[in-house]
Amino acid sequence: MTVLPTGHSELLMRQARYVSFPQDTRIFEEGDPADRFWVIRSGAVSLDMYVPGRRRIMVETLGVGDLLGWSWLFPPHRWHFGAEAFSPVRTLEFDGHAVRALCDDDPALGYALTRSVAEILARRLEVARTKLIDQYMRHGGPGL
Numbered sequence: 001m002t003v004l005p006t007g008h009s010e011l012l013m014r015q016a017r018y019v020s021f022p023q024d025t026r027i028f029e030e031g032d033p034a035d036r037f038w039v040i041r042s043g044a045v046s047l048d049m050y051v052p053g054r055r056r057i058m059v060e061t062l063g064v065g066d067l068l069g070w071s072w073l074f075p076p077h078r079w080h081f082g083a084e085a086f087s088p089v090r091t092l093e094f095d096g097h098a099v100r101a102l103c104d105d106d107p108a109l110g111y112a113l114t115r116s117v118a119e120i121l122a123r124r125l126e127v128a129r130t131k132l133i134d135q136y137m138r139h140g141g142p143g144l
Helices: 006-013 096-105 107-138
Strands: 017-021 026-028 036-042 045-050 056-062 082-085 089-095
Touching: 006 096, 006 107, 036 096, 056 107, 089 096, 096 107
Parallel strands: none
Antiparallel strands: 017 089, 026 082, 036 089, 045 056, 045 082
């Protein structure tokens, strides 16, 4: 992930608040409005997605230092995955509306943050794609 310049990190940290989630808590559901994001300070969160006709598929596990949630940044601001606390989790929580307003006021911050989130997004989509192909092949998909 691209590291934000110090001044930009300080601006964002002014928006942060500490939030905890007990183990097995659903943090958000795929398709629901996305209005915030978190940086994981301790614990683990599983990202999942619903596959019609099947159960939820775990796509990835996030841990300390990982960004939880990117859908707040891009319209239509709806979660593309679901998330559940795999263990007790402590986070820094950020209000998506407030951070987008900061980005509008400071285009350099907006660019740096968008680039950082886009790098995470690209990696997570590749992980999800690989996981879905694996699930498809394991559960009756045609051979290649």
